[in-house]
Amino acid sequence: GENVEQHPSTLSVQEGDSAVIKCTYSDSASNYFPWYKQELGKRPQLIIDIRSNVGEKKDQRIAVTLNKTAKHFSLHITETQPEDSAVYFCAASRTSGTYKYIFGTGTRLKVLA
Amino acid sequence: DTGVSQDPRHKITKRGQNVTFRCDPISEHNRLYWYRQTLGQGPEFLTYFQNEAQLEKSRLLSDRFSAERPKGSFSTLEIQRTEQGDSAMYLCASSLGQLSGANVLTFGAGSRLTVL
Numbered sequence: 001g002e003n004v005e006q007h008p009s010t011l012s013v014q015e016g017d018s019a020v021i022k023c024t025y026s027d028s029a030s031n032y033f034p035w036y037k038q039e040l041g042k043r044p045q046l047i048i049d050i051r052s053n054v055g056e057k058k059d060q061r062i063a064v065t066l067n068k069t070a071k072h073f074s075l076h077i078t079e080t081q082p083e084d085s086a087v088y089f090c091a092a093s094r095t096s097g098t099y100k101y102i103f104g105t106g107t108r109l110k111v112l113a
Numbered sequence: 114d115t116g117v118s119q120d121p122r123h124k125i126t127k128r129g130q131n132v133t134f135r136c137d138p139i140s141e142h143n144r145l146y147w148y149r150q151t152l153g154q155g156p157e158f159l160t161y162f163q164n165e166a167q168l169e170k171s172r173l174l175s176d177r178f179s180a181e182r183p184k185g186s187f188s189t190l191e192i193q194r195t196e197q198g199d200s201a202m203y204l205c206a207s208s209l210g211q212l213s214g215a216n217v218l219t220f221g222a223g224s225r226l227t228v229l
Binding site: 004006034036042043044045046049089091095098099100101102103104105106 | 144146148153154155156157158161163168169204208210216217218219220221222223
Protein backbone atom coordinates (compact mmCIF):
# COMPACT_ATOMS: atom_id res chain seq x y z
CA GLY A 1 0.00 0.00 0.00
CA GLU A 2 0.95 3.65 0.07
CA ASN A 3 3.74 4.60 2.40
CA VAL A 4 5.72 7.70 3.33
CA GLU A 5 9.08 7.29 5.02
CA GLN A 6 10.55 10.20 6.96
CA HIS A 7 14.08 10.75 8.27
CA PRO A 8 15.53 11.53 10.69
CA SER A 9 13.20 10.76 13.58
CA THR A 10 15.00 13.29 15.79
CA LEU A 11 17.20 16.22 14.88
CA SER A 12 19.07 18.63 17.13
CA VAL A 13 20.64 21.78 15.73
CA GLN A 14 22.21 24.86 17.19
CA GLU A 15 20.24 28.06 16.91
CA GLY A 16 21.03 29.74 13.62
CA ASP A 17 22.00 26.53 11.86
CA SER A 18 19.97 24.86 9.11
CA ALA A 19 17.79 21.78 9.46
CA VAL A 20 16.82 19.34 6.71
CA ILE A 21 14.13 16.68 6.92
CA LYS A 22 13.68 14.14 4.15
CA CYS A 23 10.69 12.09 2.98
CA THR A 24 10.22 9.37 0.39
CA TYR A 25 6.81 8.30 -0.91
CA SER A 26 5.72 5.13 -2.65
CA ASP A 27 2.59 6.14 -4.58
CA SER A 28 3.83 7.46 -7.92
CA ALA A 29 0.42 9.11 -8.49
CA SER A 30 0.95 11.44 -5.51
CA ASN A 31 1.21 15.04 -6.65
CA TYR A 32 0.67 17.18 -3.57
CA PHE A 33 3.11 17.27 -0.65
CA PRO A 34 2.35 19.34 2.45
CA TRP A 35 4.43 19.75 5.60
CA TYR A 36 2.85 20.13 9.01
CA LYS A 37 4.29 21.42 12.27
CA GLN A 38 2.93 20.06 15.54
CA GLU A 39 3.87 21.69 18.81
CA LEU A 40 3.45 19.74 22.02
CA GLY A 41 -0.22 19.21 22.83
CA LYS A 42 -1.42 21.12 19.79
CA ARG A 43 -2.93 20.26 16.44
CA PRO A 44 -0.83 19.85 13.28
CA GLN A 45 -0.56 23.12 11.36
CA LEU A 46 0.33 23.46 7.68
CA ILE A 47 3.59 25.36 7.20
CA ILE A 48 4.33 24.86 3.51
CA ASP A 49 3.25 22.69 0.61
CA ILE A 50 4.40 21.87 -2.89
CA ARG A 51 2.67 20.57 -5.97
CA SER A 52 4.24 18.20 -8.45
CA ASN A 53 4.55 20.79 -11.20
CA VAL A 54 7.30 22.67 -9.34
CA GLY A 55 10.63 21.54 -7.98
CA GLU A 56 11.08 24.05 -5.17
CA LYS A 57 9.07 26.49 -3.11
CA LYS A 58 10.26 29.00 -0.52
CA ASP A 59 8.52 30.94 2.22
CA GLN A 60 10.90 33.08 4.23
CA ARG A 61 13.15 30.69 6.20
CA ILE A 62 11.35 27.57 5.01
CA ALA A 63 11.76 25.81 1.68
CA VAL A 64 10.62 22.52 0.22
CA THR A 65 12.20 20.66 -2.69
CA LEU A 66 10.66 17.86 -4.73
CA ASN A 67 12.26 15.21 -6.92
CA LYS A 68 9.41 13.33 -8.59
CA THR A 69 11.70 10.93 -10.39
CA ALA A 70 13.17 9.76 -7.11
CA LYS A 71 9.84 10.17 -5.27
CA HIS A 72 11.63 12.25 -2.70
CA PHE A 73 10.92 15.62 -1.07
CA SER A 74 12.63 17.60 1.65
CA LEU A 75 11.98 20.42 4.11
CA HIS A 76 14.72 22.96 4.68
CA ILE A 77 14.67 25.41 7.58
CA THR A 78 17.39 28.05 7.62
CA GLU A 79 18.49 30.28 10.50
CA THR A 80 16.67 28.08 12.99
CA GLN A 81 15.16 29.64 16.09
CA PRO A 82 14.05 28.05 19.39
CA GLU A 83 10.41 28.46 18.36
CA ASP A 84 11.07 26.12 15.43
CA SER A 85 11.32 23.29 17.97
CA ALA A 86 8.40 20.94 17.27
CA VAL A 87 7.50 17.72 15.47
CA TYR A 88 7.35 18.03 11.70
CA PHE A 89 5.32 15.70 9.49
CA CYS A 90 5.46 15.30 5.76
CA ALA A 91 2.52 13.94 3.80
CA ALA A 92 1.64 12.87 0.28
CA SER A 93 -1.69 13.00 -1.49
CA ARG A 94 -3.23 12.75 -4.91
CA THR A 95 -5.42 15.54 -6.28
CA SER A 96 -7.75 13.25 -8.20
CA GLY A 97 -9.31 9.88 -7.52
CA THR A 98 -8.58 9.31 -3.88
CA TYR A 99 -7.93 12.32 -1.68
CA LYS A 100 -6.51 10.73 1.43
CA TYR A 101 -3.25 11.96 2.88
CA ILE A 102 -0.52 9.55 3.95
CA PHE A 103 1.71 10.99 6.66
CA GLY A 104 5.29 10.27 7.58
CA THR A 105 6.22 9.19 11.10
CA GLY A 106 7.48 12.63 12.08
CA THR A 107 10.75 14.35 12.95
CA ARG A 108 11.27 15.88 16.37
CA LEU A 109 13.35 19.00 15.85
CA LYS A 110 15.15 20.58 18.79
CA VAL A 111 16.78 23.94 18.31
CA LEU A 112 19.37 24.51 21.01
CA ALA A 113 19.87 28.09 22.15
CA ASP B 114 -16.30 29.40 14.88
CA THR B 115 -13.99 29.31 11.92
CA GLY B 116 -12.02 26.20 12.87
CA VAL B 117 -12.55 22.45 13.11
CA SER B 118 -14.17 21.53 16.41
CA GLN B 119 -13.98 18.17 18.15
CA ASP B 120 -15.83 16.89 21.18
CA PRO B 121 -15.04 15.62 23.71
CA ARG B 122 -11.43 16.68 24.05
CA HIS B 123 -10.72 13.88 26.48
CA LYS B 124 -12.46 10.57 27.12
CA ILE B 125 -11.53 7.93 29.65
CA THR B 126 -13.41 4.68 29.39
CA LYS B 127 -13.23 1.10 30.56
CA ARG B 128 -12.37 -1.68 28.18
CA GLY B 129 -15.45 -3.04 26.44
CA GLN B 130 -17.40 0.22 26.51
CA ASN B 131 -18.50 2.11 23.41
CA VAL B 132 -17.36 5.66 22.74
CA THR B 133 -18.41 8.27 20.21
CA PHE B 134 -16.53 11.33 19.03
CA ARG B 135 -17.96 14.26 17.15
CA CYS B 136 -16.33 16.55 14.62
CA ASP B 137 -17.68 19.81 13.24
CA PRO B 138 -15.68 20.84 10.17
CA ILE B 139 -15.20 24.32 8.75
CA SER B 140 -18.63 25.14 7.37
CA GLU B 141 -17.76 25.44 3.68
CA HIS B 142 -15.54 22.35 3.66
CA ASN B 143 -17.04 19.32 1.96
CA ARG B 144 -14.33 16.78 2.75
CA LEU B 145 -13.89 15.45 6.24
CA TYR B 146 -11.18 13.10 7.46
CA TRP B 147 -10.54 11.01 10.55
CA TYR B 148 -7.01 10.16 11.62
CA ARG B 149 -5.57 8.38 14.65
CA GLN B 150 -2.31 9.46 16.23
CA THR B 151 -0.34 7.64 18.90
CA LEU B 152 2.63 9.04 20.77
CA GLY B 153 5.64 9.52 18.56
CA GLN B 154 3.82 8.57 15.37
CA GLY B 155 2.34 10.43 12.45
CA PRO B 156 -1.40 10.66 11.85
CA GLU B 157 -2.74 7.33 10.59
CA PHE B 158 -5.54 7.53 8.03
CA LEU B 159 -8.86 6.01 9.15
CA THR B 160 -11.51 7.25 6.73
CA TYR B 161 -12.77 10.24 4.78
CA PHE B 162 -16.04 11.67 3.48
CA GLN B 163 -16.97 13.78 0.50
CA ASN B 164 -20.15 15.47 1.69
CA GLU B 165 -22.20 12.62 3.21
CA ALA B 166 -20.52 9.84 1.22
CA GLN B 167 -17.83 7.78 2.92
CA LEU B 168 -15.37 7.38 0.04
CA GLU B 169 -12.56 5.42 1.62
CA LYS B 170 -11.88 3.48 4.77
CA SER B 171 -8.52 2.13 5.87
CA ARG B 172 -8.19 -1.61 5.28
CA LEU B 173 -6.44 -1.82 8.64
CA LEU B 174 -9.47 -0.43 10.44
CA SER B 175 -11.31 -2.86 12.66
CA ASP B 176 -15.03 -3.34 12.10
CA ARG B 177 -15.50 -2.05 15.65
CA PHE B 178 -14.92 1.41 14.17
CA SER B 179 -17.69 3.17 12.28
CA ALA B 180 -18.03 6.73 11.06
CA GLU B 181 -20.96 8.69 9.74
CA ARG B 182 -21.62 12.07 8.24
CA PRO B 183 -25.39 11.91 7.71
CA LYS B 184 -26.08 15.43 6.47
CA GLY B 185 -22.70 16.24 5.03
CA SER B 186 -21.86 18.56 7.89
CA PHE B 187 -20.70 17.15 11.25
CA SER B 188 -19.35 13.62 11.57
CA THR B 189 -19.25 11.02 14.33
CA LEU B 190 -16.70 8.29 14.91
CA GLU B 191 -17.86 5.41 17.08
CA ILE B 192 -15.66 2.74 18.58
CA GLN B 193 -17.48 -0.29 19.91
CA ARG B 194 -16.14 -2.68 22.55
CA THR B 195 -13.06 -0.55 23.14
CA GLU B 196 -9.69 -2.19 23.71
CA GLN B 197 -6.59 -0.78 25.38
CA GLY B 198 -4.93 -0.60 21.97
CA ASP B 199 -7.55 1.94 20.90
CA SER B 200 -6.01 4.51 23.26
CA ALA B 201 -4.85 7.35 21.02
CA MET B 202 -5.59 10.86 19.85
CA TYR B 203 -8.36 10.89 17.26
CA LEU B 204 -7.91 13.79 14.89
CA CYS B 205 -10.53 15.19 12.57
CA ALA B 206 -9.59 17.35 9.60
CA SER B 207 -11.53 19.04 6.83
CA SER B 208 -10.77 20.50 3.44
CA LEU B 209 -12.50 22.57 0.81
CA GLY B 210 -12.49 19.72 -1.69
CA GLN B 211 -11.85 21.71 -4.84
CA LEU B 212 -12.43 19.86 -8.09
CA SER B 213 -8.94 20.68 -9.26
CA GLY B 214 -5.79 21.38 -7.40
CA ALA B 215 -4.79 20.42 -3.93
CA ASN B 216 -7.03 20.58 -0.92
CA VAL B 217 -5.39 21.85 2.24
CA LEU B 218 -6.22 19.92 5.40
CA THR B 219 -7.15 21.86 8.52
CA PHE B 220 -7.02 19.82 11.70
CA GLY B 221 -9.08 19.96 14.84
CA ALA B 222 -7.52 19.82 18.30
CA GLY B 223 -8.30 16.13 18.61
CA SER B 224 -10.13 13.84 21.01
CA ARG B 225 -7.84 11.91 23.33
CA LEU B 226 -9.11 8.45 24.23
CA THR B 227 -7.77 6.48 27.17
CA VAL B 228 -9.03 2.93 27.58
CA LEU B 229 -8.41 1.44 31.01
